[in-house]
Every structure is written in structure tokens, then in C-alpha cells.
Amino acid sequence: MGVPRRPVEPPSAEQAAFLERAIQEYGKATYNFAYRLTQNDADARDLTQDAFIRVYRAWRSFQPGTSFLSWIYRIVTNLYRDELRRRKGRFHEEIPEDNAPQEFGGQRPLAVTPIEDYVEGQLSEPLSQALHLLSPEQRQVVILADIEEYSYQEIADIMGCSIGTVRSRLHRARALLRRLIQRTQQQR
Amino acid sequence: MNEHLTTNTLIDYVHGELPSAEDALAHTHLQSCTECRSEFERETRLSEALRFAAAEDERELPSMVKAEIWQAVRAARPSPYARFATWLQPLVAVPAAAILVAVVYFASPLGHQAPAPLTVDASYYLEQHAAEQMNPLGERNVTPAVLETSDTGRPDPSVGSRTAVAAAVDAVE
Numbered sequence: 001m002g003v004p005r006r007p008v009e010p011p012s013a014e015q016a017a018f019l020e021r022a023i024q025e026y027g028k029a030t031y032n033f034a035y036r037l038t039q040n041d042a043d044a045r046d047l048t049q050d051a052f053i054r055v056y057r058a059w060r061s062f063q064p065g066t067s068f069l070s071w072i073y074r075i076v077t078n079l080y081r082d083e084l085r086r087r088k089g090r091f092h093e094e095i096p097e098d099n100a101p102q103e104f105g106g107q108r109p110l111a112v113t114p115i116e117d118y119v120e121g122q123l124s125e126p127l128s129q130a131l132h133l134l135s136p137e138q139r140q141v142v143i144l145a146d147i148e149e150y151s152y153q154e155i156a157d158i159m160g161c162s163i164g165t166v167r168s169r170l171h172r173a174r175a176l177l178r179r180l181i182q183r184t185q186q187q188r
Numbered sequence: 189m190n191e192h193l194t195t196n197t198l199i200d201y202v203h204g205e206l207p208s209a210e211d212a213l214a215h216t217h218l219q220s221c222t223e224c225r226s227e228f229e230r231e232t233r234l235s236e237a238l239r240f241a242a243a244e245d246e247r248e249l250p251s252m253v254k255a256e257i258w259q260a261v262r263a264a265r266p267s268p269y270a271r272f273a274t275w276l277q278p279l280v281a282v283p284a285a286a287i288l289v290a291v292v293y294f295a296s297p298l299g300h301q302a303p304a305p306l307t308v309d310a311s312y313y314l315e316q317h318a319a320e321q322m323n324p325l326g327e328r329n330v331t332p333a334v335l336e337t338s339d340t341g342r343p344d345p346s347v348g349s350r351t352a353v354a355a356a357v358d359a360v361e
Contacts, residue, residue, distance in 0.1 A: 027249040
């Protein structure tokens, strides 16, 4: 991404070992998380690289016994948010959260069950497309809650927001996903 | 619970995020309500579909990314602060060492013997003052009441006090 990179101190042996192990064990997960957020290989690579340089710089602040993955996801989230602010929406076709469909309340959605069709087969692409249409925050919540299977509290910690915000974003995101999937199904 | 579960409640239930009491109620309701169970299964399938899609699209970390991280780390020059700190080291170290040596030297009893403090008996000054007050000429006693009798050049308090007292007695008589 276009973030100017500050100089990094030359590595000490201990710091280098920490970075090597972090990349070895969590590089793939971090890259996949970044890719799901950005939906773009070049941006995902830059985001991953910047995240590990941050890890390298702040390696002493990592507390052993805590989840490294949560820590680096938080770093990725912050970098992604900064980048989105910098690009001011030129990065994605975003659906503003305020315009997201409202909750169904006690009523049932009219959709049949197109999700079953996806589970049985060709689901990757339509779901990816649907995910891409969510706002970045909604997409993040869905990725963390449903793909990474974090608790609401963990997601709140990673995203730096309240549990209530996580909950409402997830509710809206899933309602929107259902609607988008239904629309895709009808277009076939 | 006769009312249907809301979609939001079902989403929280699917994610195991309902408080235990509500979770138990939802669980009980789902046993008996076909409509809510159908909705619950729909929500569960959406989560499964998302996980399945993510697993299908799982990617390896491009080797270039790792290489670029290491390149960024290794090729980096020290920050301006680090360079400044290196340059500053002799300027700070030399005066600090000098101060340390001086402190050790003066603080140590082995460093040097301090001269014994001069002590003068206070009565000497009192007696001399009394003699000056009793001078009948009203002049300051030009002749020092203190006689330097010792070899060291220091006043001999005993001689001085004796002379001054005798002069005072003579003046009264």
C-alpha cells in the first residue's frame, strides 16, 4: 500500500528469531486475513508486509501467553483502517453502514434457502462477491466471527470497538449477505 | 416461550453469544418451533458456507512477501535518534567518567586527609572585648592584646587573656 515506510532498526538475534518464527507460524493466516479484507492480492501482500514490520518493531510489547494471531489481526485491522481513510473510499465500492438493510425483526426473510445451494457447490465466487459488497467494517466482523470464529469480545478487542457495535455490525452484515445471495440466486 | 425468536437472537445463538438464561430459552424454543428451527438452520448454513468458501480460497503466503519483510528489516538504516545517540556517547562518557573519579576521590577517606579545623576558645574573645571596653583613652587598643608568643604564629590564648586582664586592672586603679 502507499504508506511511507519508516526506517527499521537492524535486527538483533533475538528479535530476528521472533520475526522468523512469527512469519513461519502466522504468515499464511495473516496473509489470508488480509486478502479477505482487501479482496486484492497486491494490497493483501502490502498489508501483510507492513503488519510484520510492525510486529518486528513492537516485538517486546507482545505478551507471552496471549494470542499472537489476535495481536497481528489487530495490527492488520488498524493498518487497513488507516489505508481506507487515506484512500477515502476509492479502495472499494462500499455500501455505507447507514444504508445497510435494516433487521428483519421478528419477521422471516422472504428468501427461500439459496444458501443450501451454495453449500452444495458453487459457493465461493458468489459469496466472495457478496462479501465484497459489505462495508469494510461489516466484512471484518463477518470474517472474524464466522470464518475465524472469534467471540464477540475478541472481535471487539481486535477492532477496538464495543461488543454492542460488533453485534449490530454482524446482524446487519448477515442480513445484507442473505439479501445479496438471494438477489444473485434470482439473477441466475 | 411462545413468541418466535428474532433473527438477531438466532445469530447470537448460532455464535454462542447469548447470556446463559436466554440461551437455554432459545434452545428449548427451537425444540418445539419448526419455523424458528428452520431459520436457525439457515443461519447455521450461512456460517458454514462462509467457512467453506474461505477454506476453498485459502492461499499460501507468497514467498516474495517474506523476502520483502526481511529486506525491509535488514536494509534499514538506524533511525536518526540511534545515530545521534551513538555520536553522543563519547561526549557524555568522558565527563561522566571524570565526575565519577572526582566523587570517588573526595568521598573516600583514603583520598586525602582533611586539615584539622582551627579551634579557638571563645573565652579568649570575650576577655579581649572586655579589655577593649575598659580602655580609658577611649581608643581602640592599638597594641594587640593578643601576644604572639608561640612559634606557630598563632595567638596564645592564655598569655593574651592574662595581659588584657592586667591592663584592665591597671586602668581601673
